[in-house]
Amino acid sequence: MSDPVTELAGxxxxxxxxxxxxxxxxxxxxxxxxxxADLGGFVTxxxxxxxxxxxxxxRIVETPSGLLHAVGLQNPGLEHFLSLELPWLAQQGxxxxxxxxxxxxxxYAELARRLGRSPGVSAIEVNLSAPDATTTGVFDVRxxxxxxxVVAAVHRxxxxxxxxxxxxxxxxxxxVESARSVLDAGAAAVVxxxxxxxxxxxxxxxxxxxxAIAPLALRCVTEVCAGLPxxxxxxxxxxxxxxxxxxxxxxxxxxxxxxxxxxxxxTTAARIAADLRGAP
Amino acid sequence: MKPLHxxxxxxxxxxxxxxxxxxxxxxxxxxxxxxxxxVALSVGGEAARSRLARRAFWIxxxxxxxxxxxxxxxxxxxxxxxxxxxxxxxxxARLEVTGPLGRAFALPQEKVxxxxxxxxxxxxxxxxxxxxxxxxxxxVTLVVAGDDEAHLLSALEAxxxxxxxxxxxxxxxxxxxxxxxxxxxxxxxxxxxxxVYAAGPSRTLHAVAAAAERHGAWSQTAVERPLTCATGLCQxxxxxxxxEDGVARLVRGCVDGPxxxxxxxxxxxxxxx
Numbered sequence: 001m002s003d004p005v006t007e008l009a010g011x012x013x014x015x016x017x018x019x020x021x022x023x024x025x026x027x028x029x030x031x032x033x034x035x036x037a038d039l040g041g042f043v044t045x046x047x048x049x050x051x052x053x054x055x056x057x058x059r060i061v062e063t064p065s066g067l068l069h070a071v072g073l074q075n076p077g078l079e080h081f082l083s084l085e086l087p088w089l090a091q092q093g094x095x096x097x098x099x100x101x102x103x104x105x106x107x108y109a110e111l112a113r114r115l116g117r118s119p120g121v122s123a124i125e126v127n128l129s130a131p132d133a134t135t136t137g138v139f140d141v142r143x144x145x146x147x148x149x150v151v152a153a154v155h156r157x158x159x160x161x162x163x164x165x166x167x168x169x170x171x172x173x174x175x176v177e178s179a180r181s182v183l184d185a186g187a188a189a190v191v192x193x194x195x196x197x198x199x200x201x202x203x204x205x206x207x208x209x210x211x212a213i214a215p216l217a218l219r220c221v222t223e224v225c226a227g228l229p230x231x232x233x234x235x236x237x238x239x240x241x242x243x244x245x246x247x248x249x250x251x252x253x254x255x256x257x258x259x260x261x262x263x264x265x266x267t268t269a270a271r272i273a274a275d276l277r278g279a280p
Numbered sequence: 281m282k283p284l285h286x287x288x289x290x291x292x293x294x295x296x297x298x299x300x301x302x303x304x305x306x307x308x309x310x311x312x313x314x315x316x317x318x319v320a321l322s323v324g325g326e327a328a329r330s331r332l333a334r335r336a337f338w339i340x341x342x343x344x345x346x347x348x349x350x351x352x353x354x355x356x357x358x359x360x361x362x363x364x365x366x367x368x369x370x371x372x373a374r375l376e377v378t379g380p381l382g383r384a385f386a387l388p389q390e391k392v393x394x395x396x397x398x399x400x401x402x403x404x405x406x407x408x409x410x411x412x413x414x415x416x417x418x419x420v421t422l423v424v425a426g427d428d429e430a431h432l433l434s435a436l437e438a439x440x441x442x443x444x445x446x447x448x449x450x451x452x453x454x455x456x457x458x459x460x461x462x463x464x465x466x467x468x469x470x471x472x473x474x475x476v477y478a479a480g481p482s483r484t485l486h487a488v489a490a491a492a493e494r495h496g497a498w499s500q501t502a503v504e505r506p507l508t509c510a511t512g513l514c515q516x517x518x519x520x521x522x523x524e525d526g527v528a529r530l531v532r533g534c535v536d537g538p539x540x541x542x543x544x545x546x547x548x549x550x551x552x553x
Contacts, residue, residue, distance in 0.1 A: 022515075029512035029535060032282040045515070053518075053530055057553040060508040060516035062333040067508065074515045074530065210332050240329070263509035264322065264332045265376065267285050 006040055008255050009163035009188035009232060011122055013040035013095055016249060017273040020236050020259030021045055021099035021125060021167070022071070027089050030262070034270035037093030040255060044081070044089070046101040046127045048138075049110060051077035055135070060263075061200060066210035066238075067260050068200055073101055073136050078111060082118055090120025097165065099125040101138045105153045108139070112157035123162065126154055128182070129169040129194035131207030142169075144178040148185035155186030163188035170196055170213070170237060175220045176227040183231055191257065192224055193217035193237030209260035214238025218247055225252025240268060242275035283511070284308045288377035290369045291351055297430035299401055300356045300367040301340070306377040310342040310350035315409035316502055316539045319354065319379030320510035323362040335362045336507045336534070338479070339380060340404035355401045355433060381510055382538045385409050385500050388475050391417045395473035395497075396442070397460055397488050399425040399480030402504060403433040406479055410441045419443050421471040425460045425480065429453045444471065461487035468495045478502065478542070482550055489542025499542030503550070505533035512536075520549035 006013040018041040024030050027042055036042050054074025061068040075081070081098075089096045098115050102108040108126070115121050128147045130138050141147040151166050158164065166182035168175060170193055179190040195207025196216070217237025224233050235248030236257035245256045261268040288306035295301075309319065320334035337354035345351045358367035369375070385405070388394065394413050398406040403424055410420045422442040426432040428451045438445045446467055447455025456463060460480070468476070468491055478488040479502035492499035505517035512535035519533045521544045528546065531537070 023513055025511075025513040025515075025535075032511075033285055054515060057518070058506055058516075059518070060333070060506075060514060062331060062508075065330045065332070067332050069514070069516070071515045074518070211329055260332060263511075263514045264334065265285065266378065266509070266511045266513065 015040040015273050016255040018257045020257035023259035023262045026085050033266045041095035043097045046099040047081050049107050066208050066212035068206045070206040095122040097123045097125050101127040109153045109157045112154040116158040125165040131195045131197040132205040135205045144181040148181040151182045151185040151187050165189050167191035179224045189232035191234040192221045211238045222251045242272045245272050281312045285378045290373045303351050303353050305348045309379045310352045313342045313380050314384035315405050316385035317380035317382050322376040324375050333508045334510045336510045338404035355404045357401045392474040393419045395421045395476045397423040397478040399484050402479040460484045464491040486547040501542045502538045510534045520546040
């Protein structure tokens with residue numbers, strides 16, 4: 001039986017399961033548990049123009065059926081990513097989708113220009129839903145209008161044909177409006193289901209991920225798919241089993257991202273991908 | 281060598297002082313073990329889907345058991361939901377095991393005196409390390425420390441596996457009363473060790489690394505951070521270090537460590553985190 005193929009944002013993926021941003025390390029760590037080529041795509045942790053040291057400890061706290069995290073977008077910066085991480089990722093036989101975050105529209109445009117020229121990048125995912133945006137100092141996109149302006153800036157500075165995925169807030173009230181605005185601004189697909197805004201036990205802004213948020217993410221995906229029938233939607237948020245993935249696909253998602261579950265079991269994405277392929 | 285993710289089985293569970301020693305069958309992992317590496321376990325049972333963080337444990341011992349291949353032993357201090365669940369597991373229980381994870385202690389190329397300092401359950405990886413060092417004819421001196429007698433790991437066994445053993449407890453119930461920092465200079469002078477290995481709380485590691493520098497010895501410290509994934513994916517366990525290039529950076533305690541050269545760790549920053 002030949003493997004099913006997923007068409008997303010004009011790209012052909014070997015399957016519908018992607019690694020969600022921030023949950024796959026630099027990619028190398030995951031390959032100990034299976035080749036990245038078995039997955040439809042790898043979304044990098046959010047890359048910023050300059051290196052970021054990230055937040056203070058504790059950065060991750062367990063909560064019932066979830067993980068609270070305030071990593072603070074720790075990443076080595078664009079230069080390091082381009083010279084040391086991207087070349088390796090590009091050779092792994094999977095689609096490399098680079099997640100980006102910036103403090104200003106100018107930073108987003110600069111990231112888009114540099115990444116758009118870099119061999120091995122299949123698409124850009126714009127992180128418009130950092131749950132701790134206020135403390136991490138990234139552009140605050142609470143308003144769908146602001147999200148759209150970021151997508152427009154990125155889209156304008158990318159080479160023609162390089163798709164933009166827009167990862168919007170899992171805000172049930174405004175998620176359809178957000179999705180519509182980023183699609184109008186040039187996004188080829190919308191990713192629904194980032195971590196929910198939450199607080200650490202000490203009150204610091206944090207994100208909540210894991211199975212606890214899956215029902216809400218699924219509802220958001222369902223509403224976006226119903227409200228925007230022509231939109232391509234990538235579902236994310238708490239997906240930990242093949243049945244979870246099937247539920248998101250049945251709701252109308254074209255692909256799914258697996259995130260926090262990888263921190264619990266690094267083989268999760270590969271197992272879900274194999275299950276969806278019908279492998280024994 | 282790449283770590284494995286396997287379904288393991290509890291072969292034995294034994295209470296020793298404040299700790300629970302679990303012997304696990306985890307195919308392929310014991311064969312890959314080197315002292316200083318660790319395993320990550322999932323909390324399972326009823327709590328499987330509600331407890332997502334992995335629990336990391338030093339590999340204390342690896343030994344062949346007839347019919348099972350090699351087994352590995354970990355030391356659990358039951359203090360929370362996860363460690364409590366693990367400590368209550370009966371033989372035959374199954375659980376997910378990932379490992380061995382992390383970078384091991386580096387062994388000296390030559391026959392040099394080695395001082396091993398372990399506090400609490402974190403002394404676990406030092407015993408197999410002592411074995412390896414003895415195989416290389418390196419004279420081994422041990423310091424075993426803990427809050428009290430119940431939190432001293434394998435003190436009896438320590439006496440068998442080292443040339444000299446110093447026991448320190450905070451309450452003075454066994455050995456000298458005090459902390460590692462109180463005895464480390466004297467032990468370093470007496471042993472003449474050229475390499476120091478340490479595992480324990482960061483305050484103790486800091487004291488040992490500083491003492492090693494004063495005495496012109498190399499130190500290797502096993503830094504314990506709160507680990508969520510233990511596999512290098514989540515960036516939850518930053519360790520501030522100075523790289524070989526002299527540049528300060530944050531690395532991950534799980535895959536870039538847990539063992540670091542003591543003079544490379546920015547201890548003040550680590551303790552301020």
